[in-house]
Structures are given as structure tokens and as C-alpha cells.
Amino acid sequence: DFAVQWNIVKGPLSEAAGHLREYAPKIIAFYMTKGGVGKTSTTLSVGHALARNGITTMMVDLDPQQDLTEQCFWAATFNATKDDVQDYLDEQMPKGVAAQTCSNLKDSMRYVLGKPKPTIRNNCNPNALLVPYAFPVRAGDGTVVPNLFHVQGGLDFDKAEAQIHARMKRAEEHINIPGALFHVIWNAGKKCNSGAGADVILLDLSSALGTTTE
Secondary structure (H helix, E strand, C coil): CHHHHCCCCCCCHHHHHHHHHCCCCEEEEECCCCCCCCHHHHHHHHHHHHHHCCCCEEEEECCCCCHHHHHHHHHHHHHCCCCCHHHHHHHHCCCCCCCCEECCHHHHCCCCCCCCCCCCCCCCCHHHCCEECCEEEECCCCCEEEEEEEECCCCCHHHHHHHHHHHHHCCCCCCCHHHHHHHHHHHHHHHCCCCCCCCEEEEECCCCCCCCCC
16 A cells, blocks of 8 residues: 555555565664663664674664764764764765765655645655665774664754654644655655665654654
8 A cells, every 4th residue: 555655556456565575674663651771772782782693774863862973973073173074974964865866864754844845635646755765884884784784864954853743733734754764764765775675774763752753
């Protein structure tokens, strides 16, 4: 149903299900209603453990605090004397990536946030969504960690979360925002590792039960 609605495939639902089965990563979400219990640390530790065992892993930072992003690139950011990790990663976007690719999840949701203004209801155009780029994670010495990738939420992701929540509560805006979030994360995983795809996707969620977490 998801694939048909988003025009990823044409035809009956049986064909759509087959399309999604072509890439079916294991998705693990780390969530707890209480903050400070080690969700981000656990996500990072599990990611490194899987990567060391040859399992291509993509971590997604869905917490507005963006601590996972800081942990993945703090050394590289410091050595590059950048004010924040967002500036560093924007510069690390490789040349020649697809036009529908951006550096963070917040920008990839520009369609559902109204930038550009949506023109299609109920049957969103997937080409209007940007796929966030999965950056190779850097170790403390600045070297690339094999098999480990990261998608950042982006600066002000908490504001984007509030906008997403507001759009979902408006009865006249029949836009499949959960489907959009799944779409961009699923495609980021599929394109991860130069198109080889991530075997496992780890989601570091906020302790707040917001729209993204739901």
C-alpha cells in the first residue's frame, strides 16, 4: 500500500510488496520515555559492534538534541575548526550525488513542511522529497569507520518536529507524513554504502512521544 500510494511502483499490491522486499533491512528503534538512560550511547555502541562484524549499519539521529551526530563527527568537526557539525557535514557532501539528495533529514522533509508548497493531496509525489545522504562515520582520529554510516536530523530538527505535528493535526492536510518519513529513511538505507544498502538501520529516538517517535 505504501509503495503504490507513493508511486514507487505501478500495479497491484502484490507487486508493491515484492518491490519493498527487494530491500528489507532490519530496523531497530531505541526509545525510552525517560531521558538520560543511554539511548544514544547504546545506539552508537550497537552500531560500532555490528560494523566491526562486517554488517553494514546506518544510524539515524531522530533526537532533536542531535547528540548522536555530535558523537559520530566530533573529532572531525573539531579538527576542521567548524562551529558546528552541520557546517562540517554540508562541506562533506560528495560532488556528483543525485540532485534529490540533501545533507539531513529535516531538509528531506521540505515537501511535507510546505517548502516547496505542497500541490498534491493524498497521493504525494515522491520526487518532491529529498533523500538524506548517509555519511561515513569518523573515528576519533578522523579515519572512516568501515561499514558504519549516519543520517543526521539537522539543526532545528525539533522545530521541524513541531511543524510535522501541526500538519498532521490539520484535517484538510491529508498528507501521509509517517509514510514520508519512512520513505526517506528507507531510501537513504537503500542508497547507503554507494548503493550496496545498509543491512541494519538503527533509529535513535527522542524520549518525548512526539510525531516522529510515534
